[in-house]
Amino acid sequence: MGLTSVGIGSGLDIGGIVTALVNAESAGKIAKFDVNEGKINAQISGIGSLKSAMSEFKDKLKTLTESATFGSQKVAVSTKDYLSATVDKTAVSGSYQVKVEQLAQSQxxxxxxxxxxxxxxxxxxxxxxxxxxxxxxxxxxxxxxxxxxxxxxxxxxxxxxxxxxxxxxxxxxxxxxxxxxxxxxxxxxxxxxxxxxxxxxxxxxxxxxxxPAKNAIAYIDGVKVVSQENNISEAITGVSLTLTAADINKTTTLTVSKDTTKTKTAIEGFVTAYNSVMTTIKDLTSYNADTEKAGILQGDALPRSIQSQLRNMLSNQFSTADGDKMLANLGVTTTREGLLEVNSTKLTEVIAADKGAIAEMFSTENTGLASKMSALIDGYVKSGGIMESRDSTLDEQLSRITDSREQLNLRMSAFSDRLYKQFNAMDLVVANLNSQSNALQSRLDSLPGVVRKNN
CATH class of the missing domain: 3.30.70 (Alpha-Beta Plaits)
Incomplete structure (x- = not known):
């Protein structure tokens, strides 16, 4: 780097001049780097938001591919004073009258x-x-x-x-x-x-x-049941009883019924997660005429492709033992904005009357709605998937900008050195000329008959 002080011979601010010339040469390129880098970082952020929404959607889809989500039963007891109960999906809906005569006891x-x-x-x-x-x-x-x-x-x-x-x-x-x-x-x-x-x-x-050792004795709808333990798991199909107190004169009503909550919660979660993906895509790709601001992924084919594929799947019919079914049959419909909405009352009624068609519709491997959507989403969000590939491409673009910045810095450093050499050379010439001028003036002033005028 050359001298940065005021020129000795010329009196010019060489450092300031060089800095201004270097900045003028590099400013446009740096501004372009900044703009491109900002766009790429915004795209990375947008892809991350979309990937996050899709990953959450995939988690909701996973629940709808599991058999435990459908056809489950629940049990209720009229009083918890004498027994508790649990059920599995093999339990048969119905009501049972239970009396506990004696608890099992160890000797x-x-x-x-x-x-x-x-x-x-x-x-x-x-x-x-x-x-x-x-x-x-x-x-x-x-x-x-x-x-x-x-x-x-x-x-x-x-x-x-x-x-x-x-x-x-x-x-x-x-x-x-x-x-x-x-x-x-x-x-x-x-x-x-x-x-x-x-x-x-x-x-x-x-x-x-x-x-004394005692067996547990209970009566279920008048039928005597004897057990070595207070846990009775084979008296009623799919029902496990845990006896806690005995009084032959007290009756506990045990009611087994279809549990609609788990299925309904899973479908509602699916709707919410789907809407989140669609809203995220809209925010990333739309244009706001009022603010004249475009989404950071506007014109990008990736989110539009995802949106199109998901919507096409929703419009399909799915084969079940109860005939072809669509989401609308469950009370799930599409709004004008392309989002899903749930008729809660209808969904509850359909689940209560369902005999397995909902499970087939969602979870049948390769053909069920949740199964197909899960496979589609997985192709995007999995390790090594489409979105990771997009991230890698954007990271490479950022890396190239970083390399270009370093190359520009090197060029500007060389440019600055060259300018300093040129200005310093000029300054030396001016200094020499000034020195010669002063010497000449001194000689002229010393000639006989020459009188210097004082200003």
Whole structure:
């Protein structure tokens, strides 16, 4: 870079002149870069907005391709005091009268009362089993107390069915074993064997029933149902009951009916997401005559293509076992603006009367509306899809602008250096001329008879 000070010989502001000339040369190009860069960034932002709306739409479509969205059932109970219930899609709509006579209960058995839980019991072994399950063995050494035996039972790796605890009753402490499983088939069996010649262990572990095992007993529409557990899953098709309290004189009405909420919510979500995509496309591609402002993707074929393909799919008929169906059959219609609107009442009625046609219409693989739309959208938004390719193209354009800016900077730097050299050379010539002029004037002034005039 040349000198940037005022010219010594000419007195000109060489730095200012060079800067002005460089700016004049580069300003137009920089302005063009800025405009193009702004347009590209706006397009990237617009593509991102469209991709976001389409991704959300794809999520809503996914729900409509799942069988669980359609044909589901719901259950209600007249009171929650005695039972709760859940259903699956195999449940049959209807009403059931349920009475709970008895809850299932696990058995508890206790040892003989001992004088002190810290006293040793005797040497030997215990074999413990619950119902028809596998038994497990506990080795008792001569120094084991009731507390230590309790811990051995609870900590045994082979024990999955029994809980041992010490209860200090009126007569003294005793070890109580409780079954982890309810029902009469899950009673506890304990066999004690002494190995020290005494009968301390066997006598202590002569078990007495503390709490009897019980089966759950309920009546469903007058039919007696007996279960080992309080969870009854096979009494009513598709219905699982959990009994929580018993009173044979109280009746709980259980009602199974079609659950229209899940299907309706999914369809309404589809409509909302579709409208979001269409509104986004309109905002990106339209022209506002009042503001004289065009959308950032106006004239772009990509959003228009998406819009056209989606609208064409909506106008199709879809084959079902109940005949060909269209969205209008569900109460979903298209407005003048090209958006969807839902007649909520009609949609609820259609879903309630549906026998599988709605699921076929939306979720049939390759031909259902949601399935086809999902495949279309996926081609745009997936990794490596059309929109990612568009983003890559725009990024490359930005990269080229960045390269062009760097090249321009290099050219302007060289241009600036050249100007400085030229102006400095001129300044040197002017300085030399001024020096010669001063010398000549001095000689003239020294000639005899020449008198300098003072201004």
């Amino acid at each position: 508890k058995v206790g040892t003989a009362v001992v004088a002190d839980k810290s006293s040793v019991i005797g040497e030997g072994s215990l074999t413990i089993a619950v119902g028809s399950g596998d038994s497990f063995n506990i080795d008792v050494v001569a120094t084991d107390t009731l507390t230590e035996i309790m811990n051995k039972i609870n900590n045994s790796d082979d024990n999955s069915d029994v809980t041992a605890t010490i209860i200090n009753g009126e007569l003294g402490p005793q070890l109580v074993l409780g079954s982890k499983k309810t029902g009469e088939d899950n009673t506890i069996n304990v066999i004690a064997a002494d190995t020290d010649g005494n009968t301390g262990l066997a006598d202590t572990f002569t078990m007495t029933e503390v709490t």
